[in-house]
Amino acid sequence: MPAHEAAGPPHGPARTGAAFHAVYGAGPAGVWAAPGRVNLIGEHTDYNDGFVLPLALPHTTLAAAAPRTDGALRLHSGDAPGGVVEVPYGALTPGRDLGWAAYPAGVVWAMREAGLPVGGLDLHLDSTVPTGAGLSSSAALEVATALALDGLYGLGLGRQELARLAQRAENAFVGVPCGIMDQTAAARCTTGHALLLDTRDLTARQVPLDLTGHGLRLLVIDTRVRHALADGAYAERRAGCERAARHLGVPALRDIGYGQLPDALDALTELSGVRPLVRHIVTENHRVQEVIARLDAGEPRAAGPLLTAGHASLRDDFAVSCAELDLAVDTALAAGALGARMTGGGFGGSAVALVEDAAEQEVTAAVRTAFAAAGHAAPRVFTARPGPGAHRVA
Structure with a gap:
């Protein structure tokens, strides 16, 4: 066994786009990526308005997506059994038992609650971020979905606003009282740096990390x-x-x-x-x-x-x-x-x-x-x- 190993199967935008086509019968309008994160230091400080120092992992969630005109959601994951989860327009309510699909559905809900002109969505997800490993697989899923919606509907949102909406999805729709660090790391980290984030005012500094x-x-x-x-x-x-x-x-x-x-x-x-x-x-x-x-x-x-x-x-x-x-x-x-x-x-x-x-x-x-x-x-x-x-x- 090698000394260190990649997490998850090989994936890439072509593979994810092809999987989208296989599920929905047509190609996606685009493919977006968001990473998992590892926190170098600063644990449980984010919901106390403190300081954190995460960095983005090379492991990512890929979201292939296309808009729908009927407002409905069709959600599919290559990592979850059960096929396509369909959520009709008007049936998007917090606390509904959607399993893994609550995370992307929650992002749509949060955007609509914020008054953003977000319509329906066909979505396929692939991920190499290990689930349950404390590496923010849920935030990667949420941010990838948020970025896809931003691109599909021309919302023009900044990265921190995308992170805020993703956090609201997890807090208010899924019901997990997480802080803002995970979604911000997925949205704002840069290659070769750790992100020093003040979780009170959300100011950030990219700290070179050339280990x-x-x-x-x-x-x-x-x-x-x-x-x-x-x-x-x-x-x-x-x-x-x-x-x-x-x-x-x-x-x-x-x-x-x-x-x-x-x-x-x-x-x-x-x-x-x-x-x-x-x-x-x-x-x-x-x-x-x-x-x-x-x-x-x-x-x-x-x-x-x-x-x-x-x-x-x-x-x-x-x-x-x-x-x-x-x-x-x-x-x-x-x-x-x-x-x-x-x-x-x-x-x-x-x-x-x-x-x-x-x-x-x-x-x-x-x-x-x-x-x-x-x-x-x-x-x-x-x-x-x-x-x-x-x-x-x-």
């Missing part, structure tokens, strides 16, 4: 597990953060500075259950700034310990890690990684490890051996290279 030039790699370790408590626990932690902010009299935990943390924790004595959540958010925002300082100074190796500290905080304070993620991180570090952490919402999904080129094979082999010894399924391991955000490909 290859420094003899480094960022390995993604997809544990291939997702524990069932993830969605409810995510909502609980978000509610806990909001409760703490109200008690502290601030709009969001982002407003608690790193130097103010001891006083903030003292003020939360009556809410002892939320104190670890506050400690994670405040220290994680600080870690994002520290990683940026290392990257700006041309010292990406020095970011390694900050990644590891972030994992400890997610494991111990935010309590969103799991045995498989801890095993991946601990094994990678023991095998020579400069730093490692879980990435994504937690309770499964993926970890990242910053490694020297020379240590890549050893770290990968060690993680696979440890998973086999523990009786876990073999993890999927691949190198993350910062790729482009959403764009039209055909």
Whole structure:
């Protein structure tokens, strides 16, 4: 087995366009792409108005699409069983059980709710973004759909507005209370850079991330597990953060500075259950700034310990890690990684490890051996290279 592997089957716009024709009997009007993402640092900070540092993966969702004049939706995925999902005009309502199709349908709904002149849609989707891996497969699907609709109906929307509409689809139509990071990363990342995003005002800076030039790699370790408590626990932690902010009299935990943390924790004595959540958010925002300082100074190796500290905080304070993620991180570090952490919402999904080129094979082999010894399924391991955000490909 190779040391690192691509996720998903080979795909491209020609293949996706041909699949569209096979499903609908005619070719698409175009094909659009949106990437998955991996978050270098800044976890659970986005719904606290904080800072995040994602990068786009080379793994993408491709959306082949054509407009319809009757307002209806016909949705098909090459990765999901069950054939075409048809949603008549007027039947597009939040909470309806559409399975995977709720994500693209939600984007249409969000655009129509915003008063945009969006008609019907024939859509076929292909993806190499692993699902359930904490790599934002849902955001890639949403943003690819949003960009396709923007192109089909000449909406002229900016990238951040596309991301906002995609987030609204997931929040209000699908019912997942995610922050804005995933959709923004899919829409706004650029090749060779990580995206420093202030999730309060949505200002962003493209931060050069030339790990290859420094003899480094960022390995993604997809544990291939997702524990069932993830969605409810995510909502609980978000509610806990909001409760703490109200008690502290601030709009969001982002407003608690790193130097103010001891006083903030003292003020939360009556809410002892939320104190670890506050400690994670405040220290994680600080870690994002520290990683940026290392990257700006041309010292990406020095970011390694900050990644590891972030994992400890997610494991111990935010309590969103799991045995498989801890095993991946601990094994990678023991095998020579400069730093490692879980990435994504937690309770499964993926970890990242910053490694020297020379240590890549050893770290990968060690993680696979440890998973086999523990009786876990073999993890999927691949190198993350910062790729482009959403764009039209055909």
